[in-house]
Amino acid sequence: xxxxxxxxxxxxxxxxxxxxxxxxxxxxxxxxxxxxxxxxxxxxxxxxxxxxxxxxxxxxxxxxxxxxxxxxxxxxxxxxxxxxxxxxxxxxxxxxxxxxxxxxxxxxxxxxxxxxxxxxxxxxxxxxxxxxxxxxxxxxxxxxxxxxxxxxxxxxxxxxxxx
Amino acid sequence: xxxxxxxxxxxxxxxxxxxxxxxxxxxxxxxxxxxxxxxxxxxxxxxxxxxxxxxxxxxxxxxxxxxxxxxxxxxxxxxxxxxxxxxxxxxxxxxxxxxxxxxxxxxxxxxxxxxxxxxxxxxxxxxxxxxxxxxxxxxxxxxxxxxxxxxxxxxxxxxxxxxxxxxxxxxxxxxxxxxxxxxxxxxxxxxxxxxxxxxxxxxxxxxxxxxxxxxxxxxxxxxxxxxxxxxxxxxxxxxxxxxxxxxxxxxxxxxxxxxxxxxxxxxxxxxxxxxxxxxxxxxxxxxxxxxxxxxxxxxxxxxxxxxxxxxxxxxxxxxxxxxxxxxxxxxxxxxxxxxxxxxxxxxxxxxxxxxxxxxxxxxxxxxxxxxxxxxxxxxxxxxxxxxxxxxxxxxxxxxxxxxxxxxxxxxxxxxxxxxxxxxxxxxxxxxxxxxxxxxxxxxxxxxxxxxxxxxxxxxxxxxxxxxxxxxxxxxxxxxxxxxxxxxxxxxxxxxxxxxxxxxxxxxxxxxxxxxxxxxxxxxxxxxxxxxxxxxxxxxxxxxxxxxxxxxxxxxxxxxxxxxxxxxxxxxx
Ligand SMILES: Cc1ncc(C[n+]2csc(CCOP(=O)(O)OP(=O)(O)O)c2C)c(N)n1
Numbered sequence: 192x193x194x195x196x197x198x199x200x201x202x203x204x205x206x207x208x209x210x211x212x213x214x215x216x217x218x219x220x221x222x223x224x225x226x227x228x229x230x231x232x233x234x235x236x237x238x239x240x241x242x243x244x245x246x247x248x249x250x251x252x253x254x255x256x257x258x259x260x261x262x263x264x265x266x267x268x269x270x271x272x273x274x275x276x277x278x279x280x281x282x283x284x285x286x287x288x289x290x291x292x293x294x295x296x297x298x299x300x301x302x303x304x305x306x307x308x309x310x311x312x313x314x315x316x317x318x319x320x321x322x323x324x325x326x327x328x329x330x331x332x333x334x335x336x337x338x339x340x341x342x343x344x345x346x347x348x349x350x351x352x353x354x
Numbered sequence: 355x356x357x358x359x360x361x362x363x364x365x366x367x368x369x370x371x372x373x374x375x376x377x378x379x380x381x382x383x384x385x386x387x388x389x390x391x392x393x394x395x396x397x398x399x400x401x402x403x404x405x406x407x408x409x410x411x412x413x414x415x416x417x418x419x420x421x422x423x424x425x426x427x428x429x430x431x432x433x434x435x436x437x438x439x440x441x442x443x444x445x446x447x448x449x450x451x452x453x454x455x456x457x458x459x460x461x462x463x464x465x466x467x468x469x470x471x472x473x474x475x476x477x478x479x480x481x482x483x484x485x486x487x488x489x490x491x492x493x494x495x496x497x498x499x500x501x502x503x504x505x506x507x508x509x510x511x512x513x514x515x516x517x518x519x520x521x522x523x524x525x526x527x528x529x530x531x532x533x534x535x536x537x538x539x540x541x542x543x544x545x546x547x548x549x550x551x552x553x554x555x556x557x558x559x560x561x562x563x564x565x566x567x568x569x570x571x572x573x574x575x576x577x578x579x580x581x582x583x584x585x586x587x588x589x590x591x592x593x594x595x596x597x598x599x600x601x602x603x604x605x606x607x608x609x610x611x612x613x614x615x616x617x618x619x620x621x622x623x624x625x626x627x628x629x630x631x632x633x634x635x636x637x638x639x640x641x642x643x644x645x646x647x648x649x650x651x652x653x654x655x656x657x658x659x660x661x662x663x664x665x666x667x668x669x670x671x672x673x674x675x676x677x678x679x680x681x682x683x684x685x686x687x688x689x690x691x692x693x694x695x696x697x698x699x700x701x702x703x704x705x706x707x708x709x710x711x712x713x714x715x716x717x718x719x720x721x722x723x724x725x726x727x728x729x730x731x732x733x734x735x736x737x738x739x740x741x742x743x744x745x746x747x748x749x750x751x752x753x754x755x756x757x758x759x760x761x762x763x764x765x766x767x768x769x770x771x772x773x774x775x776x777x778x779x780x781x782x783x784x785x786x787x788x789x790x791x792x793x794x795x796x797x798x799x800x801x802x803x804x805x806x807x808x809x810x811x812x813x814x815x816x817x818x819x820x821x822x823x824x825x826x827x828x829x830x831x832x833x834x835x836x837x838x839x840x841x842x843x844x845x846x847x848x849x850x851x852x853x854x855x856x857x858x859x860x861x862x863x864x865x866x867x868x869x870x871x872x873x874x875x876x877x878x879x880x881x882x883x884x885x886x887x888x889x890x891x892x893x894x895x896x897x898x899x900x901x902x903x904x905x906x907x908x909x910x911x912x913x914x915x916x917x918x919x920x921x922x923x924x925x926x
Pocket of ligand 1: 751833
């Protein structure tokens with residue numbers, strides 16, 4: 192099962208490597224990992240998408256909690272939440288493809304944020320599945336480059352992750 | 355002290371150690387720690403023990419902690435000093451031993467430039483410490499050291515490393531040792547959940563075939579007294595892990611001995627067949643319960659008390675988890691039990707005990723002492739000669755298992771060995787650490803001719819500090835435990851397990867200024883031991899026992915097998 196783990200962690204050098212090291216040492220997988228400081232600059236918030244049986248996820252949260260730098264851990268996917276990922280795609284946009292690219296971008300509510308005579312850079316936000324289907328919908332030969340941020344997530348309503 | 359008196363980082367390090375009441379530091383100097391050594395030189399409250407290899411410094415500090423409830427401290431230089439220390443740190447980490455390691459680092463402005471004797475200490479040690487720090491500002495030095503001691507001893511204990519760049523040790527700031535520490539991200543639980551403890555009691559009182567299984571957590575948390583009270587009140591059988599020996603008196607009838615890969619028949623059978631299992635400060639590891647699926651075939655209710663939630667339901671699903679400091683939880687359990695009027699099912703219990711006595715009747719540790727010295731026999735005699743009251747360290751191999759099986763530990767912190775990592779070479783430096791922590795104690799190191807050679811250089815440290823350790827070398831000319839596996843699982847192909855070109859250990863010991871003895875006949879075993887512990891009481895005696903090369907450790911649960919699928923000596 193896919194899980195989205197959110198972590199509040201001390202914003203200190205080396206903290207990221209403690210988390211990454213834990214995952215590799217114990218053989219847990221990381222699909223995506225994002226990290227950035229929060230409004231309280233002494234804290235960073237990390238979002239990790241991982242997968243595993245309930246037992247494995249339980250161990251992951253326990254092991255994360257054991258790290259001295261980790262302040263809080265929640266499994267976002269346990270309750271209602273929203274998740275978003277941002278992707279930038281550079282596509283070939285020349286001749287007949289130019290119109291098609293514009294159309295695809297519109298359908299997926301993307302934005303074209305860079306234009307040259309032969310290329311577009313399309314910005315797209317959504318959950319990971321939406322970004323995947325956008326990529327699948329494009330002609331492979333026209334994709335020049337993609338970059339994704341990995342998932343960020345937040346609980347719905349009153350679920351708040353804060354100290 | 356004047357309010358704004360400035361101290362150098364090196365002075366601060368020493369002041370912090372004094373504040374922590376550290377009496378001994380085990381270490382080895384080098385470029386990046388020279389300012390610290392200079393300050394050590396200028397005072398005499400903190401004594402430095404110069405080892406001959408940094409690995410031994412860390413092992414000695416580790417045993418200092420294990421054999422007392424103080425915290426061992428090791429001091430090593432950057433680069434090779436640190437890499438030599440890693441084995442020691444990982445060894446302590448696997449057994450959750452509290453310890454503080456101070457390492458030198460190249461100056462801050464050199465970090466990352468591949469400077470002479472630079473290594474990424476924080477990176478290299480990260481997976482084998484509870485936590486580590488790189489001090490980047492002298493003003494944070496004192497509070498960091500305070501945190502290191504606090505982290506090492508609280509919660510699930512473990513080694514904590516503080517990496518200090520050389521320039522920091524020579525920069526100045528005001529010294530103020532904080533009295534308390536708060537780390538917002540670190541709040542170990544102490545008290546167990548009362549509701550869960552009540553549930554546990556209920557299960558225990560309803561049990562028909564109860565069993566109490568305890569580990570190193572009982573020793574580390576100083577819970578042996580409470581554990582003993584509880585077990586005696588309940589009248590249940592108990593077993594200890596390799597790390598838990600001494601948590602309950604081994605000579606008590608209620609004790610079924612050690613369990614696990616080389617556990618007793620009765621302990622393993624009772625563990626497998628019980629209907630209610632109380633696990634305390636233990637972690638169901640592979641050497642203890644064997645194959646978890648096989649263990650799960652018998653349905654039983656499991657109560658698990660541990661300070662570390664991640665140890666609970668890791669390998670075996672638990673019914674009643676209780677996270678808390680073991681003595682606190684046991685105290686609460688005892689109080690509830692005292693108040694309780696519930697009667698246990700004494701009929702079921704006495705049937706269970708007769709079953710256990712039948713298993714015990716197999717006498718699974720039996721061995722025959724013929725013309726060659728049996729290693730078990732030496733340990734038995736050592737037990738007699740020392741009145742069961744020595745501190746015993748061991749290395750890793752068959753001799754370690756014989757020591758665990760045949761030396762009956764009645765007290766905690768007397769049995770010092772590397773359980774989790776299984777590190778050959780710990781025996782002698784462990785004995786040193788024990789002796790510094792317990793200056794009057796009788797200390798024996800049970801070892802093998804291979805293990806002892808992994809830290810043999812420490813014979814020199816022992817001479818310098820006049821440590822009257824008794825080394826019991828069970829010399830079978832083989833990597834015995836490796837040979838046993840090759841005999842049993844690899845068609846008697848003894849690949850590289852013969853220990854060739856052995857030194858003359860008697861002469862070797864003598865060359866370091868110690869007493870050496872070689873014992874070749876069974877009838878000489880006891881007299882030699884007596885002589886070592888009386889005539890040579892104040893000397894280090896290296897006793898080289900030439901033992902039967904074919905002796906194997908039984909019972910044995912082969913890797914991957916179920917706990918009750920033991921191979922017994924009588925089966926062969
Ligand atoms: C540092 C290290 N290297 C290798 C091993 C694997 N190993 C486990 S027991 C053993 C043999 C130990 O031989 P010895 O010290 O003579 O003890 P014996 O088993 O013969 O009693 C070896 C090589 C280990 N535990 N530690």
